[in-house]
Amino acid sequence: MRNVPYERYDRVPRDVLPIGTDYEPGHVLEWHTHRRAQFLYSATGSMIAETDDGTWTVPSERAVLIPAGTRHRIRMLEASTRSLYLEPAAVPWWPAVCTVVEVTPLLRELLLVAVDFGPNYDLAGREGAIASLLLFEIAALTPLPLHVGLPSEPELAALCRDYLAHPEPGVTNADWARRLALSERGLVRRFRAELGTSPSAWRVRARLIAAVPLLREHAIARVAGDLGYASPAAFTAAFTRTFGVPPSALRGP
Structure with missing residues (x-):
């Protein structure tokens, strides 16, 4: 799915909900929270993610892991994003605070494919297998210390x-x-x-x-x-x- 509001699909019965979004330079997603955890990948441009506790800078082709329920604001610097919204029960290993990570070439390609899934993609077929593989790949990523506390x-x-x-x-x-x-x-x-x-x-x-x-x-x-x-x-x-x-x-x- 591309350029659609996450809230419309929050309750779709899929652990992994991929959405791709293109933003105008300087666009700000003001303070908000998600019920799901979010994997937010900067396919182009860069982003600045802010919570009450700190600021995380996300360069191009990196991502930030945002815990479920975390109040945050995102400033887009000519960014096109690929997001995965994840049911918290499916990622019990998710970090408790925002974390910037490197993104492997394999994960990058999986993300580019996944954002073209429909909301009710086939769990038993190729799309379901890609969704499962996405979680394995995210769990193995290397954190980057691109954070400053507040x-x-x-x-x-x-x-x-x-x-x-x-x-x-x-x-x-x-x-x-x-x-x-x-x-x-x-x-x-x-x-x-x-x-x-x-x-x-x-x-x-x-x-x-x-x-x-x-x-x-x-x-x-x-x-x-x-x-x-x-x-x-x-x-x-x-x-x-x-x-x-x-x-x-x-x-x-």
Whole structure:
């Protein structure tokens, strides 16, 4: 099924419900939840998935696993998606929090085939076999650490969301402390209590996360400069140290 609302088919008696959707650049799926778990694959473009607890960046040809009942928002960056909506009982191994994963060539081809199934596809035939194989393939995927946590305290969370939208490299702890009418020590203490890291370390990771969708459109040298790195080599080293892969690996087709 393509470009149809998931809600129309939620109660179809199939554990795996494949839907393909094309979005306009910048389209935002505002805060919502699904009864089913969701495997959301970015066939083209990239996506940013946000929950109350954090933000996950999904490069082209990767996917995010969203648990059933999780409140989330998705920003589409020229994305065409292939989704699987999954009955929770069929995936007891599903992660408890959103997880970005690599997608294997086999899984990619299975997804492209599955979105052309009708809602009541034949469970006993080829389509049913593909649906079962999809679950086996998803269970074996490798997670990617393309995630940054968000504090639960509303004022801190708002500060972090603003920074993710505009990751200016010159921002300091003093700037944030003034915005919250706190001392720098008080800011750091509250931040560490919430996320187990310092505000400055969080901002470094947030800037690297923000680089992921930029890499699809711009050269590494430009992204490095925009995010405050002295050289492409320094940016590449920081990115690789944080995410385990060089920025070139996430640039997409």
